[in-house]
Amino acid sequence: xxxxxxxxxxxxLLMAAGLGSAAQFSAEHEDGVYFISTADSGKEVYEKLDFNxxxxxxxxxxxxxxxxxxxxxxxxYAECDGTAVDENDFYSIAYDKFWxxxxxxxxxxxLGKGIYAVKTSNTATFMCNTTPNPCNVNEWWExxxxxxxxxxxxxxxxxxxxxxxxxxxxxSYGFTDVYASFCV
Numbered sequence: 001x002x003x004x005x006x007x008x009x010x011x012x013l014l015m016a017a018g019l020g021s022a023a024q025f026s027a028e029h030e031d032g033v034y035f036i037s038t039a040d041s042g043k044e045v046y047e048k049l050d051f052n053x054x055x056x057x058x059x060x061x062x063x064x065x066x067x068x069x070x071x072x073x074x075x076x077y078a079e080c081d082g083t084a085v086d087e088n089d090f091y092s093i094a095y096d097k098f099w100x101x102x103x104x105x106x107x108x109x110x111l112g113k114g115i116y117a118v119k120t121s122n123t124a125t126f127m128c129n130t131t132p133n134p135c136n137v138n139e140w141w142e143x144x145x146x147x148x149x150x151x152x153x154x155x156x157x158x159x160x161x162x163x164x165x166x167x168x169x170x171x172s173y174g175f176t177d178v179y180a181s182f183c184v
Contacts (some may be wrong), residue, residue: 005081025124033101035114036183051101055094064108071138076166080151081184082163083177086122090159090175094123095144098175102127102135110134115183124176128163128183131170139166143173 023044033049033123065183098118110132116127127135143164151160161175163182176182 003087014178021161022184023117023126024181025117025119025178027179029119031121032118034115034117035112036117037113043085050064051104054072060082067165071136071142072164073168075168076143076146076165077163078143078146078150078162078164080147080162081174081176081180083157083180085175085177087153087159087163089120089122090161092119098125099137099140102140103137105135109145114152117182119178122178124178124180124182126163126176126182127172128172128174129170133169140173147174 023046025034030048033051035047035049037045037047039045045051056143058083062140063148097120101116101118111127111134112132113129114128115128116135117124127133146164147157149161151158151162161174161180163172163176165172172183174182
């Protein structure tokens with residue numbers, strides 16, 4: 001019954017978000033950055049963006065920037081999706097690649113409505129826009145910290161996937177298993 005309730009809640013969120021359906025990578029999708037939108041037919045369209053995810057030597061998200069004030073508005077909340085994500089893969093690869101892509105978008109550059117996702121071999125990281133919004137690395141790390149505070153790890157070296165919904169900004173950030181549904 002809990003899975004049915006989760007499905008029902010996810011369906012309500014999809015309708016409220018205006019995205020139409022959840023995104024989900026398949027084995028045919030290569031690692032990389034994707035813009036995912038919904039065609040008039042209701043089918044998801046996956047556009048692989050031309051962006052090199054190879055981090056320049058020595059480039060890592062700044063630890064100092066993670067210790068500043070709160071970036072998310074009141075009303076932001078985390079949801080857990082029940083997936084098990086390899087903690088090392090997420091923090092050593094997927095987190096950094098999404099941060100690198102996001103930091104190259106410019107915090108004031110509004111990206112269109114849709115889903116922006118980075119697929120790595122084991123993890124999908126994402127930003128879901130229901131209206132045009134920028135990608136901001138400070139919002140990203142704080143959203144991930146918010147998920148980490150709510151969602152429990154299933155065992156050593158595994159963390160539960162999830163997302164932080166930011167209703168007043170019409171967007172969310174999160175991570176999940178590479179083949180799980182997201183932006184629900």
